[in-house]
Amino acid sequence: MASSFREVLKSDKFVITSEIGPPKGTNIEKMLHHIDLLKDKVDALNVTDHQSSVMRFPSIGGCLAIKEKGGEPILQVTCRDRNRLALQAELLFAYTRGIRNVLCLTGDAVVVGDHKAAKGVFDLDSTQLLMTIRQMEAGKDLGGNELDGAVEFCAGAIVTPEANPIEPQLIKFEKKVEAGAEFFQTQAIYDLDKFAKFMEHARQFPVKILAGIILLVSARMAKYMTENVPGVFVPQNLIDELAAAPKGEAINKGIEIAGRMIATLEKESICDGVHVMAIGKEEVVPDILKAAGLAT
Amino acid sequence: MKSITKQKTFEEIEQQLDGFDRVYIAGCGTCATMTKTGGKEEVLEMRERLQELGKLVTGWTVIPTACDEMTEVAIKENNGAIQNAKCILVMACALGVHKLSTYIDKPVIPALDTLFIGVEDSPGCFQEVCAQCGQCVLGQTAGICPLTACHKGLLNGPCGGTDNGKCEVDKEKDCAWTLIYQRLEAQGRLDLMRKYYSPRDYNAVLRPRTIRIT
Numbered sequence: 001m002a003s004s005f006r007e008v009l010k011s012d013k014f015v016i017t018s019e020i021g022p023p024k025g026t027n028i029e030k031m032l033h034h035i036d037l038l039k040d041k042v043d044a045l046n047v048t049d050h051q052s053s054v055m056r057f058p059s060i061g062g063c064l065a066i067k068e069k070g071g072e073p074i075l076q077v078t079c080r081d082r083n084r085l086a087l088q089a090e091l092l093f094a095y096t097r098g099i100r101n102v103l104c105l106t107g108d109a110v111v112v113g114d115h116k117a118a119k120g121v122f123d124l125d126s127t128q129l130l131m132t133i134r135q136m137e138a139g140k141d142l143g144g145n146e147l148d149g150a151v152e153f154c155a156g157a158i159v160t161p162e163a164n165p166i167e168p169q170l171i172k173f174e175k176k177v178e179a180g181a182e183f184f185q186t187q188a189i190y191d192l193d194k195f196a197k198f199m200e201h202a203r204q205f206p207v208k209i210l211a212g213i214i215l216l217v218s219a220r221m222a223k224y225m226t227e228n229v230p231g232v233f234v235p236q237n238l239i240d241e242l243a244a245a246p247k248g249e250a251i252n253k254g255i256e257i258a259g260r261m262i263a264t265l266e267k268e269s270i271c272d273g274v275h276v277m278a279i280g281k282e283e284v285v286p287d288i289l290k291a292a293g294l295a296t
Numbered sequence: 297m298k299s300i301t302k303q304k305t306f307e308e309i310e311q312q313l314d315g316f317d318r319v320y321i322a323g324c325g326t327c328a329t330m331t332k333t334g335g336k337e338e339v340l341e342m343r344e345r346l347q348e349l350g351k352l353v354t355g356w357t358v359i360p361t362a363c364d365e366m367t368e369v370a371i372k373e374n375n376g377a378i379q380n381a382k383c384i385l386v387m388a389c390a391l392g393v394h395k396l397s398t399y400i401d402k403p404v405i406p407a408l409d410t411l412f413i414g415v416e417d418s419p420g421c422f423q424e425v426c427a428q429c430g431q432c433v434l435g436q437t438a439g440i441c442p443l444t445a446c447h448k449g450l451l452n453g454p455c456g457g458t459d460n461g462k463c464e465v466d467k468e469k470d471c472a473w474t475l476i477y478q479r480l481e482a483q484g485r486l487d488l489m490r491k492y493y494s495p496r497d498y499n500a501v502l503r504p505r506t507i508r509i510t
Contacts (some may be wrong), residue, residue, distance in 0.1 A: 008415050028310065034343060041349070062338070078495060082450075084495060106450065106455045106456070108449075108457060108464070109447055109448065109457065109464055109465045111465050112464060112465070118354060119449075120448065122448045122449055122450065123456075123495065123496075123498075124450050124495050125450045125451060125454075126449075126452075127452040127492065128493075128494070130454065131492070131494075142495065149402070158456060159456075160456045162461065163456070163458065163459070164460050164461075165461065165474065165477070166475060167481075168453060168454045168458075168473055168474055168477040168489075169453075169456075171453055171477070171489050171490055172452065172453035174490065175452055175490065175492060178492065187456055224370065230456065230457045230458060230459035230464050231456060231458075231459060
């Protein structure tokens with residue numbers, strides 16, 4: 001069975017994905033609520049894999065819930081917590097449960113998370129994980145053994161278009177393309193001119209690029225992201241815009257900014273779609289899409 | 297090249313010495329002296345602290361190089377004081393602790409944690425540059441080891457956590473792949489960075505790693 005998300009990627013549609021952050025614990029009510037809210041408004045929903053190295057309910061669990069509700073999940077798989085046996089086993093399991101999209105990531109360092117004493121695995125890296133998928137699709141595991149039943153995935157990766165220096169990231173981007181990445185969800189972008197320059201380069205490759213849009217909920221958050229999140233730069237004019245919002249209204253300003261950016265990306269055909277991240281505020285994603293004029 | 301150590305907390309040393317009222321202290325005249333963790337000065341300071349704890353220090357020595365064959369001779373010279381002790385507190389790296397444990401039939405207690413094998417970049421500043429992995433890639437990475445210098449040991453280029461040439465785990469630490477990129481670019485060898493590197497073979501040298509030179 002082909003991935004319906006892959007069909008969307010192949011079409012001319014402006015692709016919209018968003019993501020779900022699983023809970024720390026077994027209370028999955030909020031996660032299920034977010035899935036209900038978003039599954040029909042986007043083309044696919046990522047489920048994060050211990051985002052920022054914080055231990056949580058697993059990505060595969062969230063993906064199965066999306067599947068059960070008739071949505072299209074994107075399984076996020078990082079190389080931080082599992083060696084090549086466990087990674088392959090997860091892919092086999094995911095395939096048997098109808099999951100057809102995988103986002104391959106190296107994973108954040110263990111020490112940025114909440115289990116600082118844990119061992120970071122990194123047996124594979126993101127590029128090697130992409131290659132692993134392609135090898136498993138050809139019916140072989142990484143040990144060179146025959147699989148009794150292969151997998152088939154629409155595989156994606158990430159890229160940081162505003163990284164400084166950008167050249168090493170572009171080399172890695174090209175390696176991921178060669179390793180079989182079909183789509184890229186980018187790190188958050190806020191400077192559309194800079195992003196357009198990256199897109200000029202990326203357009204040479206047969207992959208779809210979904211611009212990462214992280215909702216800014218306050219001027220403080222914007223400043224924090226610029227100072228602390230690698231490869232994220234919020235221009236001063238956006239920080240000023242958020243700061244000027246009346247008390248309690250900053251989030252609405254953030255929704256407006258995100259909507260405006262998405263609308264520009266779509267109207268000017270700068271990229272192939274967007275990946276909307278509303279970290280902890282998933283309930284406002286429909287408002288962002290509405291502000292962008294993309295609500296269905 | 298030095299074996300880089302740091303002294304354990306005195307609390308941990310005290311816990312390890314619980315039940316041993318007579319202690320012999322052995323330092324090392326090479327790496328641990330250099331890193332000021334097990335030289336004469338540190339050994340004498342330890343003696344004082346143990347005495348304050350009520351321990352009887354039966355003797356002490358700073359073995360010239362605790363990990364080499366001469367250690368046996370040094371131990372024999374101090375045999376009396378060692379026999380009087382209930383255990384030996386070793387202020388050397390783990391190689392020295394290991395060596396001493398092969399000559400002495402008494403509990404051997406490490407006072408130091410062995411951190412890495414490092415080279416001295418600038419006076420007093422040691423850095424790990426080789427993880428002794430058994431599959432050297434320095435020829436492809438312009439002499440900078442990504443397994444060691446990259447926090448995640450990545451083989452195929454930088455992760456997304458790098459910013460302004462620094463690492464996500466420490467804003468002071470250089471991103472190994474930015475350095476590799478810069479050197480390869482200067483050498484006109486960026487094609488090496490564009491190459492795909494397969495997953496490493498962790499079976500290249502099985503642990504424990506041993507070799508017999510014939």
